[in-house]
Structures are given as C-alpha cells and as structure tokens.
Amino acid sequence: MRMPGRWWRHKSTPEKVETYTRWSFHFFAVMEFFSVGLTSVAPLGARLGGAVMLVVAVHAALCFVTVSRSVDWTRGRRPQPTGLLWTLGAATAAIAAAALVLAEHGPHREEVDTAAGGVFGVILIFGPGIIALGVRSRRRAFGLSGGFAAGTLVVALALGAPALTALFTALIVLIGGVFIAFTAVFSVWLLNSVYELDEARETRTRLAVAEERLRFGRDLHDVMGRNLAVIALKSELAVQLAQRGRPEAVSQMVEVQRLAQESQREVREVVRGYRKADLGAELAGAQGVLEAAGIACTIGGSPAAGLPPAVQSALGWVVREAATNVLRHGDARRCTVRLRVLEGLVVLSVENDGVREAAEESGSGPAGSGLAGLRERLSVIDGTLEAGPVGRGLFRLTAEIPLPSQSTPYGAVPAAAPQRPVSEVTS
Template sequence: MRTPGRWWRHKSTPEKVETYTRWSFHFFAVMEFFSVGVTSVAPLGARLGSAVMLVVAVHAGLCFVTVSRAIDWTRGRRPQPTGLLWTLASVTATIAVVALGIAEHGPRGEDVDTAAGGVFGVILIFGPGIIALGVRDRRRAFAIAGGFAAGAWTVAFALGAPLLTALLTALIVLTGGVFIAFTAVFSIWLLNAVYQLDEARETRIRLAVAEERLRFGRDLHDVMGRNLAVIALKSELAVQLAQRGRPEAVTQMVEVQRLAQESQREVREVVRGYREADLGSELTGAQGVLAAAGIDCTVGGAPVAGLPGAVQSALGWVVREAATNVLRHGDARRCAVRLQVLEGRVVLSVENDGVSEAGKEPGAGPPGSGLAGLRERLAEIEGTLEAGPAGRGLFRLTAEIPLPAPSAPPGAAPAVVASRPVSEVTS
C-alpha cells in the first residue's frame, strides 16, 4: 500500500504541478461551501438556511466537476466542457439573484442581509473564475467576470438597491472575479509551460541519442565502405580470372581475405571505442547532459589522472549508468559526483535527490543490464557496487575498486595514498 509521500514522489514535475493546480481550484469550491453555505444556516433559520446551504453545495459541486473537466480539456484529454460551463454560469446567476432578493425582500435583520450578501458576492466571484479555466481566450475570460459584474449592478439596482450601493457591489464582484480569472488563466499557462518544457527536455535527450547513433553509423560507413567496395571489385576480378584458368585468381582472393581481416580489426576498434568508457570524458559528459536537463550537477574529489586504465573504464561505465538513471528515474534537482582515492582503493559516489519511490533501486533490471550489469563488470576487477536510499529523498550509488599494489624496491617503506583535495577532475 502506497503512502501519500510515495504517491507524490512517484509523480513527475509536470504531474505535480497539475495536481497542485487542480486541487487549488477544488479548494475554492470547498471554501465556498464552508464560508457561505454552512454559515448561512444560523442567520437565515433552519428551513431557509438549509435550503441556501443545499443550493451553495450544488454550486460548489458544479465548480468541483468543472475544474476537473476544464483542466483535462486544456491537456487535450477530453473535449471542451461547453455545456457544463453554461450550466455553471446559469446556476451562478440564479443563485446570485435569489441571494440578492433575500437581502432586499426577505426576512429583516442585519444577520440576514450579511449572510445573503456573502452568498451573493462569493458565488459571483468564484463562479466566473472557475468558468475561466474552460476558456482559451484570456480576453474572453476577463470579459466573463466583467459581464457578471455588470449583471450584478443591473439586478441590484432593479431590486431597489441605491445606485451607489449597486455600483459598489458591482465593483467588488468585478475585482474579485477578475482576480480569480487571472489566477485561473495564469495557472493554466504555467501548467502548459511546464509540460512543454518537460517535452522539450525529452526531445533534447532523444536528439542526443539519435545524434550519437548517426555518428556511430558514419564511423562504420567510413571504416567499412571503402573496404567492402574493394572486396567486391577484387572478388569479381577473382571470379573472372578463375573462369579463365588464370593463376592470378588466387592472389586476388588472398588480397580479399586480407581486406576482410583488416575490416574485422577496424570494426572491433570502432566498437571498442564505444564500449570502453573514459572516466574524465564521462564525468564531463554527464555534467553537461544533466545540466541540459535542468539538474544541478557538481563534480569533485581527486583527479582522474594516474588511475589505471581498467579502473577508469569501469568507473566511466558507473558514471554513464548513474547519469542515465538520474534522467530516466525520479525527479532530481541536484546531483553530486565525488571521486576519492583512499589507501588501496578508489571510491566513486553519485548522489541525487530524485528518489522516485522509497527503497526502490532505480535502473535495476534483468541480469546483464542496469546496475546488475555494472556489478558484473566491477566484479571482474574485484570491485563492488552499492545503491540505495541515503536519507530523506536521497539516493546514493557507490562504486569501490581496489587499486593494484605499486611496485616498490625491496626494503622500501610502503607509500600511503591519502585522499586528495578537490580539484579539476578531468586534469
């Protein structure tokens, strides 16, 4: 069973913003019911007050549903709720007229006037603001608030309110309605902007992968294109010579064999360049990729220079896999990479604050992939890998590899390799 904290951390940043926006406007409907619906029972009496509370509850329920439908429409998940918007507008206008009628011609008393006026004002402020969520044009959203304010002045004046009182009432309705409408328009704009930024980040990552594939394809073409063309020509020549019984056919086929072996060697070198990870390059690349994705990445610790090639290659793979997991899993804002050279071992730690689900190891997959593949790779050089939560909302991946003992002359005292201060890692 998921706890509320895990449910929230499992969401992406756009989903969190959408949830926050949705429940903020849902809270307006709840606040409307408790602020003017429940509080109307005492001053208006049990019968009339209960009726007013029920009517306000219906309006709050309509607002609640309209918020969900309107936000889903803005995200393209359902058609525009035009009918629901007109229904909410009609119910808002009707409740406002009834509340104003109670204030002008209902039971006498200051408490009655205050309760009815509160219902009138709150309904006319929250109603247009909620309707603005389902309108794409900003000017039209503000025009709706202005229309309700004009209607409030007209109805108040028609029911016998003094001109100045009617104007003041309309001004209050206009100010509150425009403020809620502006909040709605800005919230929808911000929500769409967050989704667009997230889509742009995903597109940037996909383009980077596609560019790397194209580069790999160009390298293979450069390596194999010429050799395959020569092999094809020499094979054709060997066939023609063999058909004529010429001994030169054997020489051509020997050349074809040599070219094929050379092509094999060159392909292995190209692939080895992609399979062998350089620690300095991987640290620089990870920092750049994470920064492009909006993640603050810091790299510090001991310099890379001087580490054995096998150790650098293994740790380079650790950095590459860790950066990939930070991008693909959770919702990190910060990532810290630290390299330490201690006595007889080198330790690389990658810590980020984007734990997607407490206790879950991101990147763990079938054997031979993800962290499982890293453990197998490190085990070949007697290294270890640990990954797991490191505090509230933090995830830490730590790789430790023993260093080969340095060769020393007989009788010489063993050198102690201490942890060095932070400096340029790629120096």
C-alpha cells in the same frame, strides 16, 4: 501520516503540480460552502438559512465537478465540458440574482442583508473564476468576469439600488472575478508548461541515444563501405581470372584476404573507441546535463587526472549511465558525485534523492537495466559495483576498482581476454 507521504512521493513533478492545481480550486468550492453557505443558517433562521445553505452547496458541488472536468480537458483526457460550464454560469447568475432580491425585498434586518450580500459576492467571484479553467481563450476567460460585473450593475439598478452602490458592487465583482480568473489562467499555463518541460527532457534523452547510434553507424559505414566495395571488385576479378586459368587469381584472393583482415581490425578499433569514455569529460558533461534539468549536481573528491586509462574509461561509463538514469527515473532535486583514490583502490559514488516509492521498495532504484552492463565492464578490470537505496528517497551507486601495480599493468588483462563481437555494442 505515512500513507499520504508515500502517495505524494510516488508522483512525478508534473503530477504533483497537477494535483496541487486541482485541489487548490477544489478548496475554493469548499471555502465557498463554509464561508457563506454554512454561516447563513444562524442569521437567516432554520428555514430560510437552510434553503440558502442548500443552494450554495449545489453551486459548490457544480464548481467541484467543473474543476475536475476542466483540468482533465486541459490535459486532453476528456472533451471540453461545455454543458457543465453553461450550467455553472446559469446557476451562478440565478443565485446571485436571488441574493440581490433577498437583500432588497426580503426581511428588513441587518443580518439578512449581510448574509445575502456575502452569498452574492462569493458566488459571483468564484463562479466565473472556476469557469475560466474550462475556457481556451484568455480574453474570453477575463471577459466572463466583465460580463458578470456588467450584469450585476444592470440587475442592481433594476432592483432600485442607488447608482453609486450598484457601481461599487459591480466593481468589487469585477476585481474579485478577474483575480480568480487570472489565477485559473496562470495555473493552466503553469501546468501545461511543466508537462511540456518533462516531455522535452524525455525527448532530449531519446535524441541523445539516437545521435550516438547514428554516430556509431556512420563510423562503421565509413570504415566498412570502402573496404567492402574493394573486396567485391577484387573477388569478381579473381573469379574471372580463375575461369580463364590465369595464376593472377591467387594473388587477387590473397589481397581480398588481407582487406578482410584489415576491415576486421578497423572495426575493432571503432568498437574500442566507442567503448572508451573520458572520466573528466563525463563528470563535466553529467554536471551540465543535470543542472540544465534543474537538478543540483555536486562533484567532489580526488581529481580524475592521473588514473590509468582503463580505470578512467570504466568509471566514465559509470558516470554516464548513472546520470542518464537520474534523469529518466525518480524525481531528483540533487545529485552528489564523489571520486576517492584510496591506497590501491578507486571508489566512485553517485547519490541522488527523489527515488519513487515503488523503486525504493523493489530495491531497483534509478539504475535500471544498465547495472548488468556496468558490472560487465568493471569485471574486466576486477572492479565491483553496488547500487541500492540508502535511506528514505535516497539511492546510491558505488563503483570500486583496484589500482594496478607497476608489475601487472591493466594492458596485460585485455590481451588475454577474448575479443568481443561487434553486435554487443548495441546492447
């Protein structure tokens, strides 16, 4: 019982929907064999019943293969199985016609009529419905059932069946075939929609990262573009003045030096603003993004207001990274964020379910490669970060930051720390 559960949890949501769709229609083929194939042996006898069972088994096998090939074609993994669809259609028509002939001209026993009627009805209902999986047009998919129903009416009348009986039989075939065809069409639509939603979620994540990079690049351009243009002009002027032996060249180079230092300061301000994150805004944003992706997000604990700015900024980055990785990894259905302010300590925990088996066994979980960056940010203010699985399918990320005393504020720590290069922003 352990292995099937692990195999199922390892799949993503679209893969689970695809597996469910595939095996639901496989079950139709299996049900066809056991409902009319295997049960025909007793009423028809060993020879005739064995022949009927073999014919139904062949049709069920064709249905089984058609389901696999059609679902693969729907997902673009193989070409449309046109030949297989025609083969299944021809086999369905031939078996149904043979069942009618057996019922009209075979041994005149009630058991034979019942068995032949069962084979006829089940074959004509399941066959067109499974063929509909491999048809692109919905109108054509439903038209298959109408065509088989019309053929049933013609063949029944040709074999001498009463008109009312033939019409009633065709109506049953039409209703059953349309129902299975509708199930096939709806299942294909649902499967494609789930895959498209999953791709849209991945695209949204990539667009968010790209937008942030563009914003940072735009800010750097606004800061550096004007200053570099002025520096270039003043440097050119200083060169010309120096070539002429003019003393004003020195003042121009002093101005260039001042502009360079000013540009360095402004770049540091941009980087510092880029690295700041408001904890309250990040909590609200994470809850909105996760719930939009269908993940129930609960935020509880102490309010974020009143915490030192450095603590809020660091924890804001923890929330941002944790929410991003919950979306990217695993198959979460719920996420719980809890903020606690204890005596001299702030604790933020983010817990989610839906961790895939491979990540759970490796201990990496949904945190990804961002753990190193988060630990680096927290270490500046003496914070710690722990992340790992805490149960079957559960992952928890916990950040702890000591609150500063009034005598040693956080503002004194960064002043003694060396300035970080601008290139680290893109890491």
